[in-house]
Amino acid sequence: MARAVYALNWFDITPGMIFISRDLDLRLVYLGVATTAFYIGLASLQMIGGILATKYGSRMISFLGIFILGLGGILSGFSNNLVQLALFRFITGSGAAMFFSPGLSLLKSVTPQDKYGHWVGVYNGAFNLGGGVGAFGWVFVDEFIGWRMGLVLGGLLAIASGLVMLLLTGSYGNERLHSSKIMSETVFILKNKYLWLLSVGLMSGMFSETIIGQFIIYYSETYVKIGETFAGVLGGIFLILGFPGGVIGGYIFSKVNNKKKYSYTLSVIVSLLLVPIALSKSIFILFGAVILEGFLTVNTFSILYTLTTEFIREKNSLPFALSFVNFVQIALGSLFPTIFTAIASIYSYRISWIALSIMGLLLTALIKPVPILDRK
Numbered sequence: 001m002a003r004a005v006y007a008l009n010w011f012d013i014t015p016g017m018i019f020i021s022r023d024l025d026l027r028l029v030y031l032g033v034a035t036t037a038f039y040i041g042l043a044s045l046q047m048i049g050g051i052l053a054t055k056y057g058s059r060m061i062s063f064l065g066i067f068i069l070g071l072g073g074i075l076s077g078f079s080n081n082l083v084q085l086a087l088f089r090f091i092t093g094s095g096a097a098m099f100f101s102p103g104l105s106l107l108k109s110v111t112p113q114d115k116y117g118h119w120v121g122v123y124n125g126a127f128n129l130g131g132g133v134g135a136f137g138w139v140f141v142d143e144f145i146g147w148r149m150g151l152v153l154g155g156l157l158a159i160a161s162g163l164v165m166l167l168l169t170g171s172y173g174n175e176r177l178h179s180s181k182i183m184s185e186t187v188f189i190l191k192n193k194y195l196w197l198l199s200v201g202l203m204s205g206m207f208s209e210t211i212i213g214q215f216i217i218y219y220s221e222t223y224v225k226i227g228e229t230f231a232g233v234l235g236g237i238f239l240i241l242g243f244p245g246g247v248i249g250g251y252i253f254s255k256v257n258n259k260k261k262y263s264y265t266l267s268v269i270v271s272l273l274l275v276p277i278a279l280s281k282s283i284f285i286l287f288g289a290v291i292l293e294g295f296l297t298v299n300t301f302s303i304l305y306t307l308t309t310e311f312i313r314e315k316n317s318l319p320f321a322l323s324f325v326n327f328v329q330i331a332l333g334s335l336f337p338t339i340f341t342a343i344a345s346i347y348s349y350r351i352s353w354i355a356l357s358i359m360g361l362l363l364t365a366l367i368k369p370v371p372i373l374d375r376k
Contacts (some may be wrong), residue, residue, distance in 0.1 A: 003068055003123055005131030005161040006099055008072045009092060010132035010213070011239060012036075012154040015232055016147030017218045020085070023147075027217075030082050032341030035214050037086035039334030040189075041072075041093025041328055046100065051322025053102040054182055058319055061170050062106055065098025066162035073155030077148040089329075097330075101323035104305060106169060108318060116309070121250015121302045128242020129297050130214060136236020139228065175316055189324050194311050194370050197320040198304055199328035201366035202263070204270040205300025206333035207356045208293055211340050212238055212277075216290060223349050224281050234290055241294035249299030253306065260372040263303050264364060271294050271360030278353030304329070307372060 013020075017031055026034075053061040072092030079085035104123065111119045134154065141150045189195060216238060220231035256262045273296070276289040304325055310323045336356065343352035 001163040002099075002165040003103060003126040004133070005157050006066055006069060006096065006103075007127040007130035007239075008134035009069055009154045009158050010096065011077075011131040011235075012074065012138040013089075013147075014135045014214055014217050014235055015139040016142050016150060017215075018221060018228075019147045020299065024079070024081060024085065026082055027345075029338070029341050031218070032338040034085045034089050035210075035337040036084065036090035038089040038093040038096075039210065039330055041090035041095075042097045043093075043330040043334050045094045045097035046323045046327035046330060047096040047320065048323075050101045050320035051182070051186065052098075053105060053319035053323075054185075054317060057175065058102040058105040058109065059166070061319075062099050063162050063166045065095050065100070065102065066158050066165070067095065069095030070099060070155040070158030070162065071095065073158060074152050075155075077151035077155070095210075097323075100326055101319045103273065104322050105319040108309075109175065110169075116173065116306065118250045118254050120249075120305050121246040121253070121299070122249070123246075124250070124298045124305075125246025125301050126242035128239045128246060128294070129244070132238070132240030133237045134143050135217065135239050136211070136232050139226060139236075141233035181314060181317075185312075185314050188313060188318060189317065189321050192311055193215055195308065195321065195325055195365045197370050198307055198311075199325040200332070200363055201370070202267055202300045202304050203329060203332060203363045204267045204360035205297045205304075206329045207336060207360050208270055208274070208297040209301075210333045210336055211304070211353075211356060212290065212293060212297075214337060215340070219349060220286070224283065224286060226283050226286075230283070234287060237287070238290050238294035241291060242298035245295035246298040246302060249296070250302045250306075253299065253303055259303075259307075260367065260370070263307075263372065264367050266296060266299055266303070267364040267367065268361060270300060271357050271364065274353050274357035274360070278350045278357070307370075310373065 020026065021031060048273040049061060049065060069092055072095055076092060079088055107119060107123050108116060138150050175285055217231045217235040220226050220234055221228060253262065273289050273293045276285050280286055305322060308321050308325050312318060340352045343355060
């Protein structure tokens with residue numbers, strides 16, 4: 001539940017973009033700046049959250065993270081200008097960073113080793129389910145209570161879900177890495193070239209999530225002009241389909257023999273699916289591409305988080321390892337909302353979508369040198 005509500009606070013701002021741009025008098029590129037501020041916060045505290053979780057336990061740090069996330073969401077609803085909106089979205093992103101790897105490590109502590117890949121898929125699917133509720137459900141919430149109170153409501157739900165999580169996981173996620181090993185394991189992970197290659201090589205999913213997840217509603221309304229309701233449905237579908245996609249994809253990846261080929265092929269497909277979004281103003285092609293992308297995108301993250309366990313020495317260093325690979329992805333991904341909207345403003349949406357697709361394809365090649373073990 002906490003993972004789903006956590007995701008809701010990423011995307012409940014998406015339906016309100018068009019109202020925010022009017023109320024705060026913000027042009028498209030400034031909406032990109034506010035979105036980038038969220039991802040900068042998300043990136044900047046990733047590894048800090050991981051280190052704190054190895055030292056103090058995943059349970060308490062994941063609660064601290066979702067509390068800060070909720071607080072940032074509440075404050076975002078009171079923004080009166082770009083500076084305030086960017087600052088509060090930064091706080092929201094910082095809380096999300098503190099929750100991510102501790103939450104995933106908490107999952108590791110309650111699942112059998114041979115089922116971990118499958119449950120990572122479920123965990124990531126819950127993110128998309130919550131995000132879909134935020135992207136689609138908040139279309140109606142914003143119409144009923146306004147975008148400001150919509151963001152406040154999302155923040156309150158996050159804090160409430162964190163309290164429930166804290167109560168229900170009392171004996172789990174309290175494992176800690178001995179202080180004498182924290183530095184050596186941190187250095188080992190930071191210098192691990194395979195974690196770097198995996199993180200950058202699977203950037204196609206981050207491109208898809210950050211741009212489609214945050215901007216497909218606004219893009220559909222202002223460029224394809226399919227109307228607010230259809231645009232909200234499209235954004236919701238993209239995210240919600242990540243739930244079955246994550247569950248099914250996690251199961252398939254845990255069973256597939258050639259894991260490297262599967263990872264490479266999936267990343268290529270996710271990159272290529274950005275092209276029909278760029279080239280078509282047909283609602284049918286647009287929906288088809290976004291539906292497929294929604295189903296597949298989450299699996300790039302499941303692959304990354306599952307394979308990360310293969311490249312650590314101490315199991316209690318997993319929170320930091322997960323925070324590191326996520327940091328690398330988000331640090332790069334945080335730049336692209338601003339880049340995407342700037343290219344679209346100067347040239348066209350078509351060029352910005354295609355540029356993302358080409359970049360995803362080029363980076364996928366980095367997966368090849370990684371020694372991914374194939375097993376039945």
